[in-house]
């Protein structure tokens with residue numbers, strides 16, 4: 001069964017294996033930490049998860065609030081934080097809320113959405129509500145970084161290459177001696193609503209050879225460039241940069257990512 005918001009708040013196992021799956025593979029942490037440095041004020045990360053980006057930001061010396069809907073993801077984050085020195089812990093505030101409707105009672109110079117958390121908002125109403133809330137939490141001239149994937153057309157139609165399970169993580173040791181392997185596949189296409197139903201499949205291999213199969217199933221929205229440009233403008237933002245990857249290369253035909261850096265220019269609209 002597909003879950004809203006990635007299933008992170010419904011399926012505990014997802015949080016438990018998240019860092020094993022992504023820690024070493026994502027190349028985005030320095031990009032976000034550098035923006036926190038440049039912004040020079042407090043950062044808000046929407047969908048902070050296990051703190052994969054949040055904790056390095058605080059270790060680098062910057063104050064950061066992490067907001068996430070998933071109790072399990074935040075639990076992992078708290079557990080990792082408990083192993084950090086007091087000064088790092090002091091720089092982090094965690095909030096369990098929906099990014100479509102939040103009030104942290106703080107203002108930020110930077111709001112980020114690392115690793116596509118905004119793509120868990122399937123409907124236009126949710127996206128607008130999130131941008132409006134974000135606008136209200138930014139200081140004038142503050143920045144929003146919207147981190148999305150750059151849609152690759154063969155993945156948006158029923159192409160058998162992506163409907164069968166594709167290896168996503170080769171067999172990898174877990175700290176307790178078990179092993180994890182992951183595959184992913186697209187199970188349904190909703191082109192008229194611009195989202196796909198995705199499954200990430202976790203194979204847990206126990207020391208006695210027993211194997212478990214667990215499924216994280218969720219809808220995932222894709223965005224096209226000019227749609228995002230219009231949406232940002234409507235909600236009081238001006239795009240100052242558009243990157244195709246975390247090395248800050250410009251968006252091009254083959255770019256894997258679509259990273260908007262937008263400055264707050266006005267109040268936007270009420271949803």
Ligand SMILES: C[S@@+](CC[C@H](N)C(=O)[O-])C[C@H]1O[C@@H](n2cnc3c(N)ncnc32)[C@H](O)[C@@H]1O
Nearest residue numbers: 005008047049052069070098099114115117120
């Ligand atoms: C792919 S993870 C990214 C986590 C983290 N930003 C990172 O880069 O590792 C997406 C996160 O967004 C969170 N999320 C999804 N929908 C959300 C919503 N509506 N409000 C708050 N968090 C949400 C999930 O719980 C999950 O932790």
